[in-house]
Amino acid sequence: xxxxRGARSVLKPADIAHGSGQLTALDPQKLIPLPAxxxxxxxxxxxxxxxxxxxxxxxxxxxALGFASPQTAEEENDLIDAFIAGLKKLxxxxxxxxxxxxxxxxxxxxxxxxxxxEACPIYEASGHDEVYRPTFRSEVFRRVVKQxxxxxxxxxxWLQGETVELNITTLARLLESAYRCTLCRRCAQVxxxxxxxxxxTRELRKLFSMELGVAPxxxxxxxxxxxxxxxxxxxxxxxxVRDNIEFLDDEIGDQTGPVIKTPWDKEGADVxxxxxxxxxxxxxxxxxxxxxxxxxxxxSWTMSSDLAGYDSVNYGLWYDDVQFARVAxxxxxxxxxxxxxxxxLGECGHGHKASxxxxxxxxxxxxxxxxxxxxxxxxxxxxxxxxxxxxxxxxFPVTLHxxxxxxxxxxxxxxxxxxxxxxxxxxxxxxxxxxxNYCCGGGSGFAxxxxxxxxxxxxxxxxxxxLKQVLDAFADCPGPERKKYVCAxxxxxxxxxxxxxxxxxxWEKSAILYGGLAELIVNAMVAVKEPFIKWEFH
Amino acid sequence: MLILLSLFVALLxxxxxxxxxxxxxxxxxxxxxxxxxxxxxxxxxxQSYGGSYFEDSEGWNQRPExxxxxxxxxxxxxxxxxxxxxxxxxxxxxxxxxxHWGLYLCAVALVIGEVSRVANSFRLIDLAVITHAIGCLLGxxxxxxxxxxxxxxxxxxxxxxxxxxxxxxLLGGIFATGLLSFERLAFGRYFLAMFLxxxxxxxxxxxxxxxxxxxxxxxxFFLAYFPFTHMTHAYMKFFSWHGVRWDDRPAVHDSRASxxxxxSVKRRVTWSAPHIAGEQAASWAEVVADVxxxxxxxxx
Numbered sequence: 001x002x003x004x005r006g007a008r009s010v011l012k013p014a015d016i017a018h019g020s021g022q023l024t025a026l027d028p029q030k031l032i033p034l035p036a037x038x039x040x041x042x043x044x045x046x047x048x049x050x051x052x053x054x055x056x057x058x059x060x061x062x063x064a065l066g067f068a069s070p071q072t073a074e075e076e077n078d079l080i081d082a083f084i085a086g087l088k089k090l091x092x093x094x095x096x097x098x099x100x101x102x103x104x105x106x107x108x109x110x111x112x113x114x115x116x117x118e119a120c121p122i123y124e125a126s127g128h129d130e131v132y133r134p135t136f137r138s139e140v141f142r143r144v145v146k147q148x149x150x151x152x153x154x155x156x157x158w159l160q161g162e163t164v165e166l167n168i169t170t171l172a173r174l175l176e177s178a179y180r181c182t183l184c185r186r187c188a189q190v191x192x193x194x195x196x197x198x199x200x201t202r203e204l205r206k207l208f209s210m211e212l213g214v215a216p217x218x219x220x221x222x223x224x225x226x227x228x229x230x231x232x233x234x235x236x237x238x239x240x241v242r243d244n245i246e247f248l249d250d251e252i253g254d255q256t257g258p259v260i261k262t263p264w265d266k267e268g269a270d271v272x273x274x275x276x277x278x279x280x281x282x283x284x285x286x287x288x289x290x291x292x293x294x295x296x297x298x299x300s301w302t303m304s305s306d307l308a309g310y311d312s313v314n315y316g317l318w319y320d321d322v323q324f325a326r327v328a329x330x331x332x333x334x335x336x337x338x339x340x341x342x343x344x345l346g347e348c349g350h351g352h353k354a355s356x357x358x359x360x361x362x363x364x365x366x367x368x369x370x371x372x373x374x375x376x377x378x379x380x381x382x383x384x385x386x387x388x389x390x391x392x393x394x395x396f397p398v399t400l401h402x403x404x405x406x407x408x409x410x411x412x413x414x415x416x417x418x419x420x421x422x423x424x425x426x427x428x429x430x431x432x433x434x435x436x437n438y439c440c441g442g443g444s445g446f447a448x449x450x451x452x453x454x455x456x457x458x459x460x461x462x463x464x465x466x467l468k469q470v471l472d473a474f475a476d477c478p479g480p481e482r483k484k485y486v487c488a489x490x491x492x493x494x495x496x497x498x499x500x501x502x503x504x505x506x507w508e509k510s511a512i513l514y515g516g517l518a519e520l521i522v523n524a525m526v527a528v529k530e531p532f533i534k535w536e537f538h
Numbered sequence: 539m540l541i542l543l544s545l546f547v548a549l550l551x552x553x554x555x556x557x558x559x560x561x562x563x564x565x566x567x568x569x570x571x572x573x574x575x576x577x578x579x580x581x582x583x584x585q586s587y588g589g590s591y592f593e594d595s596e597g598w599n600q601r602p603e604x605x606x607x608x609x610x611x612x613x614x615x616x617x618x619x620x621x622x623x624x625x626x627x628x629x630x631x632x633x634x635x636x637x638h639w640g641l642y643l644c645a646v647a648l649v650i651g652e653v654s655r656v657a658n659s660f661r662l663i664d665l666a667v668i669t670h671a672i673g674c675l676l677g678x679x680x681x682x683x684x685x686x687x688x689x690x691x692x693x694x695x696x697x698x699x700x701x702x703x704x705x706x707x708l709l710g711g712i713f714a715t716g717l718l719s720f721e722r723l724a725f726g727r728y729f730l731a732m733f734l735x736x737x738x739x740x741x742x743x744x745x746x747x748x749x750x751x752x753x754x755x756x757x758x759f760f761l762a763y764f765p766f767t768h769m770t771h772a773y774m775k776f777f778s779w780h781g782v783r784w785d786d787r788p789a790v791h792d793s794r795a796s797x798x799x800x801x802s803v804k805r806r807v808t809w810s811a812p813h814i815a816g817e818q819a820a821s822w823a824e825v826v827a828d829v830x831x832x833x834x835x836x837x838x
Contacts, residue, residue, distance in 0.1 A: 099569050109778065213810075414593055435587070
């Protein structure tokens, strides 16, 4: 089996259909370099690649979905027919009213100018591997749509020399390719036409999920389906979440002094706080910090135990419009039942965007309950002086990661910075920062996806640029003798940074911890006697 | 006569084709929001870092910001200077800029020509001819340079297909024949004067030089061909900027949103995946209301 293109350096979109081996193979020598001691790639652990006879790895040797090619020609043809049917549904106002306008623009108007490609952290980190060029995937998709889903498309494609054979190899590689983009939309920022490769990637994911029923199990089967059934993608039902929060309330009493009882289902509260429920299990210090701050600031708040009312996760944002709408509507319904004045989204980037932006036009009328970012509420609380804060308690180097969904896609840039400037004397920015910052590498669901050997790709390629940024931000104090903190106010980003740091041994080698924003505020609170940040990597 | 007729038909196709494209787009349903920051509107201090009304407490109560000046500035930088290409793909930028300015100047020449007809001014006709010639010169250099970069630059050559090459050759041909026509300035001046003042009888009786004939033929082809190409980005980018990237209007302040939603929730869903498909076609409202997320089995 071929292990990549080897000497063949020029990859054309039509090549996606050809060859029985991998379209590319990751070349570690070409990855962007990291500073010492992170420059030794040989010592990094690698997963065993799955058996290509059982799992398709024909794109790049990695598998995010565990897709197995059909065994018979009949099954293959059925899949291809379903794919073509899906293409046509994407172009149909009834099935795709949600994004058809954006899709049409990005399909029709691209000038192939490649202005966007250097903006992609994955393409750059990979050492400019053509398979990861954001326009490679888009161009294949564009050609397939033209050739197979539009009247006269076949003849036109032939005339223009833009044919792509649609076989099972094309399908399998396109499927995996749709999960080699974090949907960070940096490329869209620089497109002179205002077009969007990430949107095309998401439409491709939608087609596979909504027509063929193929999606990463972590997002669908164990994600949105579990959330719709139990109330949370973590599988926590109403009782479990209340038990867990009660336990955290006790922990607050033990650790910090004040006794707090998280209010549940309080009608008419000012604020319905919805966390990413993963925080409660993975980073309990974050919901604890919120409870301490809201109580100390005298905010009228509540949590909801209604279905989806205690989990801001909405994985449909990344792969499926129906799943997206189902969750968004239920979250709004939970707030409406409690007659709260507003929903405040906790530190979850995609939860922010899903609820406040993408679902906005789905929630017309009563469902359109005001939604606000926790970063804004925290900024207002800090600004108000209701908490007595001592910045000296946060006197260690701190840098800030900008979650794409909150920052590039919502323009929430300053509130978190205003807080950090006020309470962290050694705060320093990454480069670039704000709306131009790089994705953590775990965007669009990657942070929770492991696939077969997908994690290797996630750490070696998609997270590499972020790791370099973090290390560069602390270049003046690189060693483990000085503790440092990456503030990442987003659950998925934290998940990716945790896994990335663990993979490269960042805590041991550089003593860089990661965590949320609320934790830094509580750490600075004079009323909290013990340091809230424990400097333990988990 | 045949050339003038071709030009007329081509112009008709140009107008109708572009109108159809715009109408087809505008008639698509209002989509979900998909904005991207920075959005060039709102207070200047916020524009400088790409902030939005989401940064404000009770931001949902604010009326959407309407800073046309900010958007115009951005558009002017993009249209006149190709700002993002300059910042991100410098090797292509200068050539592409020349190509675009060539087209702009040719369009300006047309407008000046029309004004000269109304104003009955030979000076303006001269200005139109010279503007056209400068446009053709810049455009020719730009199209040849763009083609050369596209065929040789490592980042561009893989995606420079037959159609891109054809388009650039077509534009190059138009500019080249336009320049050759300029050599016949005296004739061009006379022809234009006839054409513009005594349209069409006096002009069409003239025997056109080959370069002008070729130029007009290529222009006619270009006009008829343009609406069916990606070159419509010249105006469609208005929709991708205003309608998508910068459309941050909150639904509570956007009457289109509730009207459109009322229609869209009744649309039929025929996606076939098991978690959506039912035993019969269902509306979006029914599919979304399916609590278990198991598709039509629950709805039937």
